[in-house]
Amino acid sequence: MYREFCITRQSSWLFLFICLVFSTVINAKSNSNNNDLIELGRRIYVEGILPSGKSLQGTRAKSVQVEGDAAACETCHRRSGMGSLEGNIVVPPITGRFLFATDDNRPIALVDPRAPKNVTRAHAPYNEKSFGKALLNGLSVSGRNMNALMPQYALNNKEIKALMAYLHSLSAELSPGITDDKVHFATIVTPDVDPKQSDVMLKMINAAFSQRNAAQENYSGRMRMPLDLIPRTLRNWDLKVWELKGTPDTWNAQLEENYRREPVFAVISGLSNTTWTPFHKFCEQQKLPCMLPSINLPPQQTSFYSLYYSGGLELETKVLAKHLRDLGAKSPKRLVQIYRDNESGHAASHALTEALRDSGIQVIDRLLAGQSLDDTNEALKDLSNEDTVMLWLDPSDLSAVGKAATKLAASAIYASGIFVKDDFSAISKEWLSRLHVVYPYELGDKRQKNVSTLVKWLKTWNLPLVNDRFQSEVFFNLLFLTDLFSQMLDNLYRDYMIERAEDMLSLGSNVSVYPHLSLSRGQRFASKGAYIARFDENGNLAAESEWIVP
Structure with a gap:
């Protein structure tokens, strides 16, 4: 009897172990399948690519055909799935939290930054059937026609499920760096x-x-x-x-x-x-x-x-290049740029050379080794009154060059507003009167x-x-x-x-x-231009050009 009990107990443990292993395998396979489905949905949402590898296709306003990335959901609903504002048309959030929410866990988002009271409207939760109608027929969960900007897509059940799976995963958790308090x-x-x-x-x-x-x-x-x-x-x-x-x-x-x-x-x-x-x-x-x-x-x-x-600095080079090109027949034949042997100097000089490529203006590079008279004379040698000079120098270097170049033979002399840092205190009035400053700030x-x-x-x-x-x-x-x-x-x-x-x-x-x-979408530089400025008779830096956007 004891032997039978032991065998029975051992059999039970073996059975439980087998069940546990089997369950783990099933869960792992299920998670893998779900991850695969999410990835298929991601490609539809972000890239406009169907599981078959073909381009996503849709019809907007019953006549306008869109496909591929132009038809992708991200185009209007954005990477986060939190929607956008297209002109005066509100594109609502479509993450799983918003589409499939019930009254007891409904999130809220502001849909128009110009109107603080304009928030997402409550609606019945979507399910697979109503979600499919929205995609295929352009009908909301309440049965109303969606905005004409919303395409009607040609999707099968697998593709609809994949998109649903991705939306459930999209912006589902608060981002790292957020704690309870x-x-x-x-x-x-x-x-x-x-x-x-x-x-x-x-x-x-x-x-x-x-x-x-x-x-x-x-x-x-x-x-x-x-x-x-x-x-x-x-x-x-x-x-x-x-x-x-x-x-x-x-x-x-x-x-x-x-x-x-x-x-x-x-x-x-x-x-x-x-x-x-x-x-x-x-x-x-x-x-x-x-x-x-x-x-x-x-x-x-x-x-x-x-x-x-x-x-x-790269913006300054593009502004200066546009300014010089726009001079037309008065554009210089040769530009000599003087800079220090450091990262900023090399970056600026290289960018200006590239910006003036194919302009017909010859660009000559000169390194300023130091502030001694020999150093400045070496950097300024062989200049003619037909040359234009660009000085990628800080106030201290600019002052040293100015002392050596009171009678500098050049048609125009430019300095960098970023390098100068609004510090002209060490520069002589005579030298200041000759300077043009590429200035990417207000005046x-x-x-x-x-x-x-x-x-x-x-x-x-x-x-x-x-x-x-x-x-x-x-x-x-x-x-x-x-x-x-x-x-x-x-x-x-x-x-x-x-x-x-x-x-x-x-x-x-x-x-x-x-x-x-x-x-705007895709732009990463908020200020996009600069002035060409000079010192006026009162000693104030003033714009001598319009705001130049290259």
């Missing part, structure tokens, strides 16, 4: 940055975060209006400082370690006088928004997650008006005005971030943040040193 941000400082600048940037961000977090506490405790009942994040903002050490080839490992210790939702602002490429690549790899750093060498590669104020009273709000805010927090260029960039970014989060409500997805930024950047007050900031 905090939104974590990072800012980046490279070793070459002046400590005074990094110190004031960090003080500005921390002051703004303190101000915002205090306002959150007041919001949570006060009497609510109907609009206040819309779900929104009341999480506090927290800042991590990623202060890099060493050379650029070591920065990626440092970034990975910082991010591993504590993921952040986005990188905001940041300071660097050297390459930004390691950070650009890191943010793209991690799908991490990188919002408007204060830098001179933004990468020019296509990106989704990195937004910049301007094209930096005069308009600039003072733009930064007046910044000046008042700094006084409120007892912070110094060290440099209105980068401080206005930081200030604009902080205000813009606040606007973004008020619009995102509790839909804290990184892709959605970038999409909202594209739509909203031009809507807020311009408190920066740029004449105009705007983005």
Whole structure:
């Protein structure tokens, strides 16, 4: 009997073990099949490619044929699935959270950044049948005709199920960097940055975060209006400082370690006088928004997650090239560009050479080795009064060249607004009178008006005005971030943040040193031009050209 009991018990354990293994295999196969289905749906949604490899096809407004990526759902509903605004037409969110939601778990999104009360409307949850009707016949779950912009697709049941599976996975969880009570941000400082600048940037961000977090506490405790009942994040903002050490080839490992210790939702602002490429690549790899750093060498590669104020030095080269080309018969035959042997100098000179390729203007490169008279004379040798000179030099070098070139034989002399940094104090009046400045910022009273709000805010927090260029960039970014989060409500997805930024950047007050900031889908540089400026008789830098957009 004991033997029979042991055999029975052993058989039971064996049976349970077999069941467990079988169940694990079944679950793994099920998960694999579901992942395969999600990937098929992703290709339909993002690329407009069917499981067969053929292009997705649809008919818009009963007559307009669309196919491939033009027919892909992402074209209108965006990468996040959170919808968009096409002119005055609202394209609603179509993630699983919105399409298949019931009354007890219904999310809400603002659908028009211009109208804070315009939110998604409640509807019955879609199922496979009603979802199919929406795709095939253009009928909503309530049986109404959808907007004519919504294509009617030729999809089979497998393709409909694949798309449903992908939408269930799309923006289904809050992005990394979001905890129950905090939104974590990072800012980046490279070793070459002046400590005074990094110190004031960090003080500005921390002051703004303190101000915002205090306002959150007041919001949570006060009497609510109907609009206040819309779900929104009341999480506090927290800042991590990623202060890099060493050379650029070591920065990626440092970034990975910082991010591993504590993921952040986005990188905001940041300071660097050297390459930004390691950070650009890191943010793209991690799908991490990188919002408007204060830098001179933004990468020019296509990106989704990195937004910049301007094209930096490369923008200046394109503006100067357009200006010189547009002179027509008065264009110079030869341009001599003088620069230091550093990353910024090489980047600017190379970009200008490329911008003037096929222009008929010969470009000559000259390195400035130092500030001695021999160094400056070597850089300026053999110039004629028919030459144009471009000086990619900082104020100190510009002053040294000016002292050696009081009688410089050149038809026109240009300097870089980015390199000069608004510091003309060491340059003689005679030398200033000959300079044209490629200037990608606002000038005069308009600039003072733009930064007046910044000046008042700094006084409120007892912070110094060290440099209105980068401080206005930081200030604009902080205000813009606040606007973004008020619009995102509790839909804290990184892709959605970038999409909202594209739509909203031009809507807020311009408190920066740029004449105009705007983005649209696919654009990554908010300011797109520059002036050619000169010093007037009163010693003020003034525009001598229109705003040039190359």
